[in-house]
Amino acid sequence: xxxxxxxxxxxxxxxxLTSAIGQIxxxxxxxxxxxxxxxxCENSVITFDLSSLQTIYLYPExxxxxxxxxxxxxxxxxxxxxxxxxxxxxxxxxxxxxxxxQFKTIPAxxxxxxxxxxxxxxxxxxxxxxxxxxVAHICSFLPDSVxxxxxxxxxxxxIVPNAFQMNYNVVLNANAIGSAAEAWNTTIHELFHVGYxxxxxxxxxxxxxxxxxxxxTYSLQNEGIATYVAFSAPDAMYxxxxxxxxxxxxxxxxxxxxxxNELIKMVDSESPDDxxxxxxxxxxxxxxLYICGAHIARTIDQRLGREALVKTVSxxxxxxxxxxxxMVSEDQKVIELPLEEPLTDFQQMRKAAVxxxxxxxxxxxxxxxxxxxSQKPVGHPLEMTGHLLLERDSLDLAREVFEIYEELFPKHxxxxxxxxxxxxxxxxxxxxxxxxxxxIEVVPGHAHxxxxxxxxxxxxxx
Ligand SMILES: [Zn+2]
Numbered sequence: 001x002x003x004x005x006x007x008x009x010x011x012x013x014x015x016x017l018t019s020a021i022g023q024i025x026x027x028x029x030x031x032x033x034x035x036x037x038x039x040x041c042e043n044s045v046i047t048f049d050l051s052s053l054q055t056i057y058l059y060p061e062x063x064x065x066x067x068x069x070x071x072x073x074x075x076x077x078x079x080x081x082x083x084x085x086x087x088x089x090x091x092x093x094x095x096x097x098x099x100x101x102q103f104k105t106i107p108a109x110x111x112x113x114x115x116x117x118x119x120x121x122x123x124x125x126x127x128x129x130x131x132x133x134x135v136a137h138i139c140s141f142l143p144d145s146v147x148x149x150x151x152x153x154x155x156x157x158x159i160v161p162n163a164f165q166m167n168y169n170v171v172l173n174a175n176a177i178g179s180a181a182e183a184w185n186t187t188i189h190e191l192f193h194v195g196y197x198x199x200x201x202x203x204x205x206x207x208x209x210x211x212x213x214x215x216x217t218y219s220l221q222n223e224g225i226a227t228y229v230a231f232s233a234p235d236a237m238y239x240x241x242x243x244x245x246x247x248x249x250x251x252x253x254x255x256x257x258x259x260x261n262e263l264i265k266m267v268d269s270e271s272p273d274d275x276x277x278x279x280x281x282x283x284x285x286x287x288x289l290y291i292c293g294a295h296i297a298r299t300i301d302q303r304l305g306r307e308a309l310v311k312t313v314s315x316x317x318x319x320x321x322x323x324x325x326x327m328v329s330e331d332q333k334v335i336e337l338p339l340e341e342p343l344t345d346f347q348q349m350r351k352a353a354v355x356x357x358x359x360x361x362x363x364x365x366x367x368x369x370x371x372x373x374s375q376k377p378v379g380h381p382l383e384m385t386g387h388l389l390l391e392r393d394s395l396d397l398a399r400e401v402f403e404i405y406e407e408l409f410p411k412h413x414x415x416x417x418x419x420x421x422x423x424x425x426x427x428x429x430x431x432x433x434x435x436x437x438x439x440i441e442v443v444p445g446h447a448h449x450x451x452x453x454x455x456x457x458x459x460x461x462x
Contacts, residue, residue, distance in 0.1 A: 041139035052076035052156035060103040072445035076154035165193035201387035205316030217317035224293015259288035350381040377408040413443035
């Protein structure tokens with residue numbers, strides 16, 4: 001507790017400094033560029049937060065005094081715990097506590113000079129080059145619905161992933177990043193993901209029935225474009241990333257296409273667990289999804305233009321693959337997976353919402369309620385539909401969708417978050433407080449809920 005207060009001071013200084021620079025830098029870009037596309041995200045503020053890294057390297061004793069509290073109260077670690085739950089890993093990761101204990105043996109006066117902490121400080125200095133033209137560049141790959149790329153980049157250490165986007169925040173693992181140049185590329189990549197998820201509720205393609213098909217095709221598009229966005233960013237200084245060398249080599253690109261086609265062919269025949277292991281090995285470790293996806297993005301961008309590529313972001317990954325396939329020879333094509341027929345009740349509901357047909361939407365909601373006992377519920381279309389309706393200010397319909405979501409998934413946080421947000425927009429603070437509290441019950445330590453409750457004047461116990 002005392003530590004959090006001590007560090008609070010440092011965090012505030014970092015935030016103020018960063019936002020001030022952010023506004024100046026993006027303002028300059030507005031004068032230089034006059035197209036609507038490039039100024040759309042001009043008020044975005046990218047903030048770097050070093051507090052997690054500082055706690056780990058400077059105050060390891062405070063972590064060891066209560067590791068559960070650290071995982072819950074440190075924002076970077078709390079986001080990491082969500083990421084680990086999503087991918088099915090246990091946390092803390094094996095051997096984590098021993099590392100923290102090793103840091104404790106370093107004399108306090110020597111802790112500040114460690115290389116990881118130094119790298120963290122170098123990354124914070126990168127903020128100038130991550131704003132202005134670079135933010136405009138990232139935004140030019142996103143549909144009009146995305147007007148803000150504001151986010152906090154949390155620098156931390158001793159976690160499993162190298163970097164990830166979660167709840168529109170970015171977490172960078174300074175141990176895995178290795179250099180400021182790598183951090184620059186990774187942050188641009190992750191900022192695209194932030195925008196991609198901000199547009200998610202507007203997407204027009206229906207999801208597959210099969211989760212693995214969704215993850216495979218969405219990863220190809222999302223990771224592919226993110227990689228291409230950083231690869232084509234307007235600053236040649238930092239272009240020595242290993243993925244870019246592969247992307248410049250035709251034979252490596254062809255290999256990546258073949259590997260992605262292999263994955264697509266096995267998605268129906270392998271068990272979900274086996275398939276996910278192979279997707280991680282071939283798609284992530286061997287970079288097939290990143291290189292093949294970036295090549296698709298580059299081909300569409302160079303041959304048809306940016307607008308055509310953005311249209312595929314608005315639609316979804318099947319359009320991304322189909323648009324590319326229309327332009328290339330047989331041996332360069334990526335296998336297209338057709339959407340399964342007939343559409344489920346959840347897909348019908350989602351389609352009615354995307355089409356803006358609210359009479360049909362109400363009918364499909366009724367059908368979902370009636371068939372509740374006899375079909376497997378699917379949460380994602382409810383989540384996306386609720387948020388789409390919130391964006392369109394159809395608050396009563398949004399509430400109805402989130403209520404059905406809550407009935408079907410009472411142990412998930414998303415329905416409560418959706419309901420709390422709906423009531424917040426409606427101006428009903430009492431109901432909003434009730435749902436943010438329920439959200440904390442279901443997802444202990446939920447950072448957004450805690451922040452909102454504090455804003456609403458409710459004291460939150462640690
Ligand atoms: Zn990524």
